Amino acid sequence: MSTRLVLVALAAVGAAAWLAAAAPAHPQAAATAVPNPATNAAAAAAPAAASAKAPPALPPVTGEALAHTCAGCHGTQGRLADEAFVPLAGMPAASFVQTMQDFRSGRRPATLMGHIARGLSDAEFQSMAAYFERQVPAPGSAAALDPLRAGTKP
Numbered sequence: 001m002s003t004r005l006v007l008v009a010l011a012a013v014g015a016a017a018w019l020a021a022a023a024p025a026h027p028q029a030a031a032t033a034v035p036n037p038a039t040n041a042a043a044a045a046a047p048a049a050a051s052a053k054a055p056p057a058l059p060p061v062t063g064e065a066l067a068h069t070c071a072g073c074h075g076t077q078g079r080l081a082d083e084a085f086v087p088l089a090g091m092p093a094a095s096f097v098q099t100m101q102d103f104r105s106g107r108r109p110a111t112l113m114g115h116i117a118r119g120l121s122d123a124e125f126q127s128m129a130a131y132f133e134r135q136v137p138a139p140g141s142a143a144a145l146d147p148l149r150a151g152t153k154p
Helices: 003-022 027-032 037-045 063-074 093-105 113-118 122-134
Strands: none
Touching (some): 063 122, 093 122
């Protein structure tokens, strides 16, 4: 499943939760209610600002949630033992952010990562970077032996 599909699914879940919260208490009553011309006229006369409520703000997607989209190639929590792909666990946040920005801009060539990076903001890069930096690399992996990675022992 592509990252964009996962992110769209996450957004749909959030939108569904918002819609459920905004739904009337009795959906059947609302669907079968007979319109009242007097009520409709009064509602039309009311200022739009007074009758409109701002929708509740959705919480931001966490770096951990965004990181799950990377698991297919980079391992759960960014941990890989075989290094078929770059392990992300313990990667310094600045390196992760710069790499993702390079993929997004095309400075770093890629077949898939450029598409994924173009779907994410700098704030999302930062959030994911903070999450991956806190993860400990897989034992015995090249990343675990890298003294520049967080949580490693030289």
